[in-house]
Amino acid sequence: MKNKEGWDGKMRVEPKAVITNPEALEDSDYSDPEAPPVEEIDADEDLLADEDVNTEEIDLVHCRISSLSALHLERFEKLRRLCLRQNQIQRINFPSNVAQSMKELDLYDNLISHIKGLDEFSDLTSLDLSFNKIKHIKNVSHLVHLTDIYFVQNKISTIEGLEGLLKLRNLELGANRIREIENLDHLAGLEELWLGKNKIVEMKNLDALQNLRIISIQSNRLTNITGVSNLPNLEELYLSHNAITDLTGLENNTALRVLDFSNNQVSHLEHLSSLKNLEELWASNNQLSSFDEVERELKDKENLQTVYFEGNPLQMNGPAVYRNKVKLALPQIVQIDATYLRV
Structure with missing residues (x-):
């Protein structure tokens, strides 16, 4: 018998839970790699019932697949490419014969937390595990x-x-x-x-x-450009949306064709003189203000076809004459920002 406060006249000690994985309290996405697998519910229908068993490619995108076993992939002995994007797969678990023949496996946008189950994919050339956990x-x-x-x-x-x-x-x-x-x-x-x-x-x-x-x-x-001076074959370098203030560090990268340093804090176009092969320069939303400097540093780049300067003082201080000034400074250009020039 218990009274209205729940007291039954006996000394009771509430059992205390022992937390063996405290990480779970701090991380909402925590999952224990040693935990028993989550039960997978087989699909109500065979999604591949009408597929030719000799096919080399299968695409099942956004099909709410959670159980790989329900696909019965073992019947597709010639399968080379499998795309299972945007499903609910948590575990990589494939039949041995399929794993051994697979060349490309795409598991983009699923619920995978731990990379396991790839032991038999001995000939795999492409693996996409993007947008997982x-x-x-x-x-x-x-x-x-x-x-x-x-x-x-x-x-x-x-x-x-x-x-x-x-x-x-x-x-x-x-x-x-x-x-x-x-x-x-x-x-x-x-x-x-x-x-x-x-x-x-x-x-x-x-x-x-x-x-x-x-x-x-x-x-x-990033606040500066380092670490690329010994890369002689570098052709494209994308550095946008950092906190870079100058372009020092590119002097040896003479093979560069594309340089993107948009959305930084660069105020001068110095240190580009050796980049004779430059074809595209993306420099939007910096602090560039001098058309004379644009001409001095870039006019000799005969292969330069595209420049982006919008969002710099040289564009914002005179938007009506900006494009004409760029064309005068760089007559070889065929595209300014997103606009192609008329020939």
């Missing part, structure tokens, strides 16, 4: 045939776990939580490195990547 790059270093790997918009804070990917050409790590460029020395064949929208304060540890053609490091925390 991944915090750590693990269990991919055995995929020695990978040329392209994508981790856009995850929760990755450290570049790691890529040892062995000697054929990698394209590494996409945009929109994560990375603060430092590191652990890339072994990727000597890398040609494209995408690091936009992270928390990087300095470009460094890039000298071993002699084949790099493209670096995108937009929307980070």
